[in-house]
Amino acid sequence: MRRRTLGPSLEPLKVLTVIRCVGCNYESRREFERGDYILKEIGQCPKCNGTLYIHSIFREVKEKEKTY
Numbered sequence: 001m002r003r004r005t006l007g008p009s010l011e012p013l014k015v016l017t018v019i020r021c022v023g024c025n026y027e028s029r030r031e032f033e034r035g036d037y038i039l040k041e042i043g044q045c046p047k048c049n050g051t052l053y054i055h056s057i058f059r060e061v062k063e064k065e066k067t068y
Contacts, residue, residue, distance in 0.1 A: 014031070014060040015031070015032035016031060016059075016060055017033070018056045019055065020052070021051070022045075022052075023045060026045050026046070026048070026052075032057060036054055038054055039053055
């Protein structure tokens with residue numbers, strides 16, 4: 001009787017949201033939250049009181065180790 005392999009283990013995906021300020025170069029990252037979308041206004045910048053918006057949303061990819 002053969003055992004079946006379960007295939008590659010699935011790791012939970014880490015999705016990040018990049019937040020930027022319209023007025024200055026302030027940028028921060030946080031985990032994605034339901035309801036996030038690009039160009040959504042988030043609040044005020046802690047540096048210049050400008051408007052913060054969601055600049056991008058992406059998945060962080062871990063590179064696999066090479067085996068020789």
